[in-house]
Amino acid sequence: MCLSKVYFERGGRKEVFLEEVASVTVDDGKLRLKTLFGEQKEINARIKEIDLLAHNILLADSGVNST
Amino acid sequence: MCLSKVYFERGGRKEVFLEEVASVTVDDGKLRLKTLFGEQKEINARIKEIDLLAHNILLADSGVNST
Structure with a gap:
């Protein structure tokens, strides 16, 4: 199984x-994530x-670099 | 092994x-892909x-939607 853990980077963390x-589906700068269990975020x-x-x-932030 | 095949969509193909x-590393709109064998594109x-x-x-194209 090739599932991934998704991290969000903010301020270097x-x-x-x-x-x-x-x-992961990219839609006009918005990301739609789906888990194996049907959860969506x-x-x-x-x-x-x-x-x-x-x-x-x-x-990471979609706008200006925050790191 | 969880390697991926990378497709490029152009004009619906x-x-x-x-x-x-x-x-895959995203750098200012440019994507850098690395294979398991060290090839880079x-x-x-x-x-x-x-x-x-x-x-x-x-x-897909980084600019306007082409589909």
Whole structure:
């Protein structure tokens, strides 16, 4: 199973935003995340990094860099 | 192994851009893709969808919608 843990980076700190994520859809700057269990979450953010080996996706503010 | 096949969508058609992708880094609208074997590719595009179960990442034009 290749689910990912999704982190949100804010001010240099990484916080877990959602776990067991199965898909991420980008829609006009908004991200829609779905877990294997059907949970859905939306966030105004941008994808900063996808690490498929570590099973991590890193999000950041969609606007100006905050780090 | 959770490597992904990366597709680029142009004019409603999906083309394989890179296979066995291990990581994607987003840098100012530019995507840097790395395969497990160390191959690197850059592309001016945006991530449209990540499907971790299907092992697919879909890219699209970074500018205006082309579909």
